[in-house]
Amino acid sequence: MIEFRSVSKQYSAHAIALREVSLDIAKGELVYLAGPSGAGKSTLLKMIAAIERPTSGSVLVNGQDIGKLRKEGIPFLRRNLGLIFQQQKLLNDRNILANTMLPLLVTGASKAQAEQRARAALDKVGLLERAKALPLELSGGEQQRVSIARAIVNRPQIILADEPTANLDRASADKVLDALRAFHAVGVTCMISTHDEYVLDGAARVIHLDHGQLVQEQS
Numbered sequence: 001m002i003e004f005r006s007v008s009k010q011y012s013a014h015a016i017a018l019r020e021v022s023l024d025i026a027k028g029e030l031v032y033l034a035g036p037s038g039a040g041k042s043t044l045l046k047m048i049a050a051i052e053r054p055t056s057g058s059v060l061v062n063g064q065d066i067g068k069l070r071k072e073g074i075p076f077l078r079r080n081l082g083l084i085f086q087q088q089k090l091l092n093d094r095n096i097l098a099n100t101m102l103p104l105l106v107t108g109a110s111k112a113q114a115e116q117r118a119r120a121a122l123d124k125v126g127l128l129e130r131a132k133a134l135p136l137e138l139s140g141g142e143q144q145r146v147s148i149a150r151a152i153v154n155r156p157q158i159i160l161a162d163e164p165t166a167n168l169d170r171a172s173a174d175k176v177l178d179a180l181r182a183f184h185a186v187g188v189t190c191m192i193s194t195h196d197e198y199v200l201d202g203a204a205r206v207i208h209l210d211h212g213q214l215v216q217e218q219s
């Protein structure tokens with residue numbers, strides 16, 4: 001479902017983020033991306049969403065070469081992706097139900113339909129009873145679960161979560177991970193990046209990156 005063929009990414013003469021990375025991720029897999037800060041984890045995830053493009057090599061999603069995608073094709077690609085990236089903040093002046101409805105409203109769903117699906121998404125991450133709360137009234141972990149609800153409300157085939165447990169205490173992090181693993185359990189392909197070792201406990205597949213290179217794979 002996701003394929004990297006000798007992918008390298010060079011931002012500048014001195015910033016080489018990925019070096020000849022090749023990997024294959026099957027539909028429905030849950031894959032963790034591990035490695036220290038600066039190893040290239042975010043870059044790798046961004047390439048799947050066409051936020052960054054490879055300098056060389058190719059990235060395929062459902063057989064489609066993302067590097068060759070025209071601008072017009074990007075919204076179609078992203079409709080299949082649930083993105084949980086740190087820079088995508090919640091809107092602090094809208095309650096969490098409204099935040100979760102947003103991706104549906106921008107793709108033309110009716111308000112009633114958007115509300116119904118957003119409520120279902122909030123229920124899946126255990127936050128339905130907080131639907132009317134504002135983001136800043138929630139803990140960091142709860143806000144992260146709202147981000148997950150917002151990312152999955154369009155029912156994507158693939159979830160990409162970049163350091164979803166960053167800055168969370170262990171109990172909050174576990175709830176965030178449980179929410180993500182629940183989507184894997186119903187067949188969604190998930191990639192979760194982390195530099196926290198405990199996140200990898202019990203993981204079936206971990207891809208390790210260091211200085212932009214694939215180090216080892218346990219599978």
Ligand SMILES: Nc1ncnc2c1ncn2[C@@H]1O[C@H](COP(=O)(O)OP(=O)(O)OP(=O)(O)O)[C@@H](O)[C@H]1O
Binds near residue numbers: 017040042
């Ligand atoms: N937009 C950019 N322009 C220039 N260099 C960049 C850019 N984005 C990332 N880099 C560099 O590429 C390398 C890999 O960065 P990346 O963010 O992918 O790593 P990471 O493993 O996700 O790190 P972190 O855990 O800190 O987020 C780093 O050396 C970083 O400084």
